[in-house]
Amino acid sequence: MIQEKRGEDLSQVKSILDRYPRERRFLLAILQDIQKTYNYLPREALNEVRDYLGIPLSSLYSMATFYKALSLKPKGTYVIKVCDGTACHIRGSMDLIDEIRKLLSVSPGEVTKDGRFSLETVNCVGSCALAPVMVINDKYYGNLKPAMVKEILAGYGGIRGDWDTK
Amino acid sequence: MTGTPNNSGKTVLVCCGTGCLANNSMEIYKELKKRVEALGPGFAVRPVLKTTGCNGLCEKGPIVNILPDDIFYCRVRVSDVDEIFEKTILRGEVIERLLYLDTSTGRRVRSHKESEFYRRQLKIALRNIGQIDPASIDDYIERGGYNALKKALFEMSPELVISEIERSGLRGRGGAGFPTGYKWRQCKRVNSFPKYVVCNGDEGDPGAFMDRSIMEGDPHSVIEGMIIGAYAVGSKKGFIYIRDEYSLAVRNVSKAIEDAYSRGFLGRGIMGSGFNFDVEVVRGGGAFVCGESTALMASIEGRVGEPRVKYIRSTEKGLWGQPTVLNNVETWANVPVIIDRGADWFAAIGTDRSKGTKVFSLVGKVKNTGLIEVPMGITLREIIFDIGGGITGNGKFKAVQTGGPSGGCIPEALLDLPVDFDSLDRAGSMMGSGGMIVMDETTCMVEVARYYLKFLSEESCGKCTPCREGIRRMLEILEDICAGRGQEGDLELLLELSETVKEASLCGLGKTAPNPVLTTIKYFESEYLAHIRDKRCPAGVCRKLTSYRINTDLCRGCGLCAKKCPAGAISGKPGAPHIIDVSSCIVCGTCREVCRFNAVEVIGGRSE
Amino acid sequence: MRVIIDGKECEAGYGEYILDVARRNGIHIPTLCHSGALPGQGSCRLCIVEVAEAGKKKVVVSCLYPITGEIEVTTNSERIYRMRRNIVRLLAARAPSGEFIKKLREEYGIPEETRFKVDEKEKCILCGLCVRACEEIGLSAISTVNRGTTKKVAPPFEEPPEDCIGCASCAYVCPTGAIEVQEFEGKRVIWNRAFELLKCAGCGRYFITRQQYEYIKNKHGIDMKEPLCDRCRQKSTAEKLIHLL
Numbered sequence A: 001m002i003q004e005k006r007g008e009d010l011s012q013v014k015s016i017l018d019r020y021p022r023e024r025r026f027l028l029a030i031l032q033d034i035q036k037t038y039n040y041l042p043r044e045a046l047n048e049v050r051d052y053l054g055i056p057l058s059s060l061y062s063m064a065t066f067y068k069a070l071s072l073k074p075k076g077t078y079v080i081k082v083c084d085g086t087a088c089h090i091r092g093s094m095d096l097i098d099e100i101r102k103l104l105s106v107s108p109g110e111v112t113k114d115g116r117f118s119l120e121t122v123n124c125v126g127s128c129a130l131a132p133v134m135v136i137n138d139k140y141y142g143n144l145k146p147a148m149v150k151e152i153l154a155g156y157g158g159i160r161g162d163w164d165t166k
Numbered sequence B: 001m002t003g004t005p006n007n008s009g010k011t012v013l014v015c016c017g018t019g020c021l022a023n024n025s026m027e028i029y030k031e032l033k034k035r036v037e038a039l040g041p042g043f044a045v046r047p048v049l050k051t052t053g054c055n056g057l058c059e060k061g062p063i064v065n066i067l068p069d070d071i072f073y074c075r076v077r078v079s080d081v082d083e084i085f086e087k088t089i090l091r092g093e094v095i096e097r098l099l100y101l102d103t104s105t106g107r108r109v110r111s112h113k114e115s116e117f118y119r120r121q122l123k124i125a126l127r128n129i130g131q132i133d134p135a136s137i138d139d140y141i142e143r144g145g146y147n148a149l150k151k152a153l154f155e156m157s158p159e160l161v162i163s164e165i166e167r168s169g170l171r172g173r174g175g176a177g178f179p180t181g182y183k184w185r186q187c188k189r190v191n192s193f194p195k196y197v198v199c200n201g202d203e204g205d206p207g208a209f210m211d212r213s214i215m216e217g218d219p220h221s222v223i224e225g226m227i228i229g230a231y232a233v234g235s236k237k238g239f240i241y242i243r244d245e246y247s248l249a250v251r252n253v254s255k256a257i258e259d260a261y262s263r264g265f266l267g268r269g270i271m272g273s274g275f276n277f278d279v280e281v282v283r284g285g286g287a288f289v290c291g292e293s294t295a296l297m298a299s300i301e302g303r304v305g306e307p308r309v310k311y312i313r314s315t316e317k318g319l320w321g322q323p324t325v326l327n328n329v330e331t332w333a334n335v336p337v338i339i340d341r342g343a344d345w346f347a348a349i350g351t352d353r354s355k356g357t358k359v360f361s362l363v364g365k366v367k368n369t370g371l372i373e374v375p376m377g378i379t380l381r382e383i384i385f386d387i388g389g390g391i392t393g394n395g396k397f398k399a400v401q402t403g404g405p406s407g408g409c410i411p412e413a414l415l416d417l418p419v420d421f422d423s424l425d426r427a428g429s430m431m432g433s434g435g436m437i438v439m440d441e442t443t444c445m446v447e448v449a450r451y452y453l454k455f456l457s458e459e460s461c462g463k464c465t466p467c468r469e470g471i472r473r474m475l476e477i478l479e480d481i482c483a484g485r486g487q488e489g490d491l492e493l494l495l496e497l498s499e500t501v502k503e504a505s506l507c508g509l510g511k512t513a514p515n516p517v518l519t520t521i522k523y524f525e526s527e528y529l530a531h532i533r534d535k536r537c538p539a540g541v542c543r544k545l546t547s548y549r550i551n552t553d554l555c556r557g558c559g560l561c562a563k564k565c566p567a568g569a570i571s572g573k574p575g576a577p578h579i580i581d582v583s584s585c586i587v588c589g590t591c592r593e594v595c596r597f598n599a600v601e602v603i604g605g606r607s608e
Numbered sequence C: 001m002r003v004i005i006d007g008k009e010c011e012a013g014y015g016e017y018i019l020d021v022a023r024r025n026g027i028h029i030p031t032l033c034h035s036g037a038l039p040g041q042g043s044c045r046l047c048i049v050e051v052a053e054a055g056k057k058k059v060v061v062s063c064l065y066p067i068t069g070e071i072e073v074t075t076n077s078e079r080i081y082r083m084r085r086n087i088v089r090l091l092a093a094r095a096p097s098g099e100f101i102k103k104l105r106e107e108y109g110i111p112e113e114t115r116f117k118v119d120e121k122e123k124c125i126l127c128g129l130c131v132r133a134c135e136e137i138g139l140s141a142i143s144t145v146n147r148g149t150t151k152k153v154a155p156p157f158e159e160p161p162e163d164c165i166g167c168a169s170c171a172y173v174c175p176t177g178a179i180e181v182q183e184f185e186g187k188r189v190i191w192n193r194a195f196e197l198l199k200c201a202g203c204g205r206y207f208i209t210r211q212q213y214e215y216i217k218n219k220h221g222i223d224m225k226e227p228l229c230d231r232c233r234q235k236s237t238a239e240k241l242i243h244l245l
């Protein structure tokens, strides 16, 4: 089941649509802009896009579930992307993921209960020379060891739960 | 300070590629800028400060390079800024401790160009990167940029451009090595308009960042290549498809396009000729399969990135059913140089059937990681041991992976293989787009195969049966093997499924997906058998099949492992051999990594 | 233009697909995702054959490979048979319960799957015919969702589809009966959505959903003042004709 916030303010969707001609080829770009603005694709926004471009809803849903850059669920305020590209993988990215999972009780693809963090694995962020790498929103952290994760996350503050006392 | 300091004509280049940015290089740039701007009026010539694209040495970043003396500083910190400014920029003195340490000689060198890492390289596609500010079209022009375009437009017919590219022997850098000139010729022949040219900047190989560095560090080279290509085939419209994660590349390429328009290199009547060409950026959606040509075109059209059967080539029916030339970023970046310096010059570099250079991202368990550009035909050994400086720590080389998920793992016995399209193919791997991942004995080859199949199972578009279902089942087998549930007959079944997936899949993703499995079985069969029969992971990676033991003869009782063990599973008195409590050990491998005496041994799995 | 298929010389038009030429010449090639009425996708890969052209052999799907030169086709070499058998095995492991798949499995002598985990309830083999059928009607009420090994066919948000008119064309083209259609008490339920069925004004049989009736009327401007099933419509047309004569 798709959970989502209701009643998003859609005014920004209209201004996004205004930037693009009514042509199918702008669909992906439009969806990406919406994703960037709202952190996900609100359902009402998809309806707007359908009406604007005259594309069936099923195609939009197909796109939204095909492309990894798009999501139908709201993401956390901070999106933690742990690189699991090959270089990072063989230098221990799975250990980082285990550590984060332990600290935040969240698995890849999920959002923490307080909605602050989402955890994702990504395939190579292009910084293999610094492997293993993690990116939080747009900030890169390289040459990581599991032991360093706790401090980095603390820098984003406000993580509730008992992980700090453990 | 008295007199005029010797600062005239100094240019300070601060690397602001993604790697260095991750290490705070923007802060260094800002701090330097403050000091430059604060200089009094007594300075006739102020030092020029620039940000550049990735130097290819991310691991040694942040990097600051001071010209014209070519003083190359590595691992610079914000706290070093004052010293660099006072000593090197103002007084021309070298700060020894910040210089590049050449791992092969153990000496610090003033310019990294004196290092072994650099000297073996030959920069064509990366010619400008690290030397220019990617945001400055003037920097590009100053280094000869857009000369080739002028030459093509005013001195060459489209036909001549194509035959020049053909004669150069340039082959596509995106993976398959298709002859570029021939592709252009096919497109030119088709008498149907509009035609499109497309740049493939999707770079999905999960261990590669060559194209990213080019788009970020020298975007005009790609744009110039595309304009020349468009002129040659008769296209008026181009698209640059850039991977979603590469936000800096999107920014720099977009800026470069804007600047190229304002200088008349794009748009109507380019450079006063009668040729018109427009280009726009398309952001990818985050799907590896969109690197495949037909999927990429579907994606540009605003559809789901599913490949289509291509018995009719894209050069005939591509984007919106129209003739389309699709080339990789690095391929496009080579074009202006070839036109500028001539096909003969280019064809003199490389091997018989693979001309020019190739950019690789050399990463993994190797000392000097980074972006390198080498002439075709260089051996893997030279790349890994001379340029790469050998294996990190005191590890032993095990395999090198090339070609990403479509490629394979090459063992030590083949290290003297010359690197070109054909010999890598013969080894069961492929050149791919240029990821080169070095693996040592702590890498499990079965797990590597599992890793790639897992990747592909998520990245396959899922349209055709052999790929979708075949990869899923091969992954199921490999997961079983890694978890100690491998069965007799599994290897044979993997081989049989591989044949079907390879031959019967619709697109290149499926057709190459079995390569990581096939090469690891071919070269590392004993490792598979250890997993399946002995329930043991020799590399100590598969947790279910691994346990650690401290060799009491080697252990000096330093206690480091006990201190570092996150599970508190190690005990022992100082100076006396330590012991791992197997029941609380989580097999993370920390002890093995930290032990300076190699006392932690990998033994077979725990009996369940 | 002449081609050789399994040793037999066949006449083919330029650009004609191998499958069509083979069928015309009585050569059987198994297919799954192919339908004469819908544009081809080449996704099931069951119809693979070997093509030899200019001394080179390659594996292609016969349903979409256009004949443009002198080629020799082998539809059932040992290699092709082995791969086809694997494809059937893979499909059967995915969707073991459809009758269609069971038959194919028997045909290829594939034993009950023991090596892989199977989902006994799954019937869909992802041939994509349903999606294309719905698209062809002009509705696209359903689509493929996700990618890779998790791909499936579903309506948007996996909820009863707004755009669906309950025509059941998707279920009709599905080779494995994976799309459930229930009809009772003047209702049809498909994709978890209930539709009111209308009776034929001629014979009084339930035969069309209200939405479908409206859709045909509006979209195609077909003159149907009252719902008439195919049989009754033919009858009435015939009657009109007779009347005229």
Ligand SMILES: Cc1cc2nc3c(=O)[nH]c(=O)nc-3n(C[C@H](O)[C@H](O)[C@H](O)COP(=O)(O)O)c2cc1C
Residues within 6 Å of the ligand: B171, B172, B173, B174, B175, B176, B177, B178, B180, B200, B201, B202, B203, B204, B205, B288, B289, B290, B291, B292, B293, B294, B326, B327, B328, B329, B331, B332, B433, B507, B508, B509
């Ligand atoms: C699954 C798959 C992924 C690919 N990814 C890329 C990619 O990321 N970048 C790229 O340039 N080519 C990629 N290719 C190759 C392209 O299909 C195409 O051959 C290439 O872009 C052509 O350009 P070239 O001739 O200059 O190499 C990929 C191919 C496949 C089958």
Ligand code: SF4
Residues within 6 Å of the ligand: B289, B306, B307, B459, B460, B461, B462, B463, B464, B465, B467, B468, B505, B506, B507, B508, B509, B510, B511
């Ligand atoms: S081979 Fe894989 S990625 Fe390519 S079309 Fe088939 S399912 Fe899609």
Ligand code: SF4
Residues within 6 Å of the ligand: C133, C134, C137, C139, C140, C141, C142, C163, C164, C165, C166, C167, C168, C169, C170, C171, C190, C191
């Ligand atoms: S029943 Fe609905 S989903 Fe199926 S073909 Fe008809 S309109 Fe499309």
Ligand code: SF4
Residues within 6 Å of the ligand: C123, C124, C125, C126, C127, C128, C129, C130, C131, C153, C170, C173, C174, C175, C176, C177, C178, C179
């Ligand atoms: S539901 Fe039926 S028609 Fe649709 S994809 Fe699945 S098997 Fe094919």
Ligand code: FES
Residues within 6 Å of the ligand: A083, A084, A085, A086, A087, A088, A089, A123, A124, A125, A126, A127, A128, A129, A131, A132, A133, B206, B207, B208
């Ligand atoms: S593999 Fe992690 S950055 Fe490339």
Ligand code: FES
Residues within 6 Å of the ligand: C030, C031, C032, C033, C034, C041, C042, C043, C044, C045, C046, C047, C048, C061, C062, C063, C064
């Ligand atoms: S019938 Fe040809 S691929 Fe399915």
